[in-house]
Amino acid sequence: MAATSSEFHDSNINNDGLPLVFYHCGQKYRGIPFREWIGTRYRLLEPSDSTFPTLSCSVRVLLCVGISEVTSEILDQLPSLECVVGSSVGVNHIDVAECCRRGIKVTSAGDAFTEDVADYAVGLLIAVLRRLSSADRFVRDGMWPVKGEYPLGLKLGGKQVGIVGLGSIGSEIAKRLEAFGCIIAYNSRKKKELVTFPYYETIHDLARNSDALIVCCTLTNETHHLINKEVLTALGKTGVIVNVGRGPLIDEKELVQSLLHGEIGGAALDVFENEPHVPEELLALNNVVLSAHKAVTTPESFSALVRVIVGNLDAFFAKQPFLSEVEPI
């Protein structure tokens, strides 16, 4: 059917009447049911589909599920691509520079996860300061009647909390922590004009003046291993660090050494350099809270994400502005 075939080329509308979207979903994200949620509005094309060889040349938009990598090799297969619709806040898994070079727009999850990540960051901070997860193990292991009192934790109120990256997530974290009586400061690429929290130009200075660091900035070449040995030393023996950003923001080997040698007070980590692998040395430490990259995962935030994804896809096909376009690098 030549007419239908030309429709693909002209408008990306297939014979179901649904706009065509390349569905880029690695094996590890098969558990996220985007197909069911989004498949009613768009025809989702996958490499395993029999129609892929015919249709790949005409696909104009790619939906990237989770943090499946979008490389220049994938872009090469989709010569008509105009847009990558992402489903995460950080887009370091997408080769944004290459997309930019090819004139391909990139969108992110926008603010869909902001509140959940902020809530989780505060939960992790309380957990590491007050030893919440290790207390749970203490009770489950039957230690309470045997050992009696559990070691003291540290109070949250009055703590100097340094926020690394004061974007929308960092701002929401700050708002929550102020209600606990924490004293907020931040570091980011540049000082924010409308923000009254003290700004430190270097991460090192922020760490030296903080009891806790919360890492929630974007992972780029510049922020890779932003938290290095010197920053951890500046944070000091009683300082704690929370990471809800991306694993490689912290030099993980140095973090492990600092924790093993008591050079920092503790850590609460939702992300790691080599997920799903977590450094084995951390598994036995009671001053560490571990979590499986799940700061964003609630049904409520997935619903919000679907709204953002559908909003961006609709905007693309209607030639309207995106809800959450990533600034070109």
Place this chain on the structure above:
Amino acid sequence: MAATSSEFHDSNINNDGLPLVFYHCGQKYRGIPFREWIGTRYRLLEPSDSTFPTLSCSVRVLLCVGISEVTSEILDQLPSLECVVGSSVGVNHIDVAECCRRGIKVTSAGDAFTEDVADYAVGLLIAVLRRLSSADRFVRDGMWPVKGEYPLGLKLGGKQVGIVGLGSIGSEIAKRLEAFGCIIAYNSRKKKELVTFPYYETIHDLARNSDALIVCCTLTNETHHLINKEVLTALGKTGVIVNVGRGPLIDEKELVQSLLHGEIGGAALDVFENEPHVPEELLALNNVVLSAHKAVTTPESFSALVRVIVGNLDAFFAKQPFLSEVEPI
């Protein structure tokens, strides 16, 4: 030395020049170093001291450490007692009615622990909603590479949170949760005139209109098993409960049954009916967060507590108003 002996009777000043205080500290609280902190200002008398038989008749004030029981039998041994200085927020371990009958004043920890308990309650709520402690076990048990995605938790923001007992702790919890976008309501003995949160006259109505209940009221005869089977049923299958008050505020057997049968969504418990014993059925549940009665325990709150205790002792000997007198029942 008759002169010194009469001094004991007259002013409770012993031959060290320090006011005499009966130190009531059960074996399980020996880890709390009050002796060191308070012993420089007061002479602390214990039943095992050789001078106890001579001095017990003249003791006017008893310092109760932790939740060591103060019974009428103990009061009988101290016929000159005028005051019990407590070191906890709840004073259900002190026979306040009997103290009142004998004209003995009782003081509590006042607000020394308020912020720490409020912080911990919020931490427990995030932990049970977002499955924080069970995620930590999941990672430590090496399940992340094997099982992949961890089950979703529930979002905190927008949740209807019912606070059971809107005293100073409950108010601090409410302040914190508002910053997360929670919608607060409460139940207490009576409606608070200056509070704008919706008030429910019955705990049953509060539970029916809440996604989460936080129990932080005083344990009295009236509040014993306040959270019963009916209240848990009203809270419902997705509802969660946090207890930072006292174990017997909840009918623990009914709570265990509700959790085992999925009649409520989850629980985060810092206190239990028969501490340090925790119902064994709870130890295997992933929707339960367990903690060893440690919501108050940070070095900062102990310092605040010592200030309250010393303040109350000083006030007693100076015939000034107490910092935190418990209202007679």
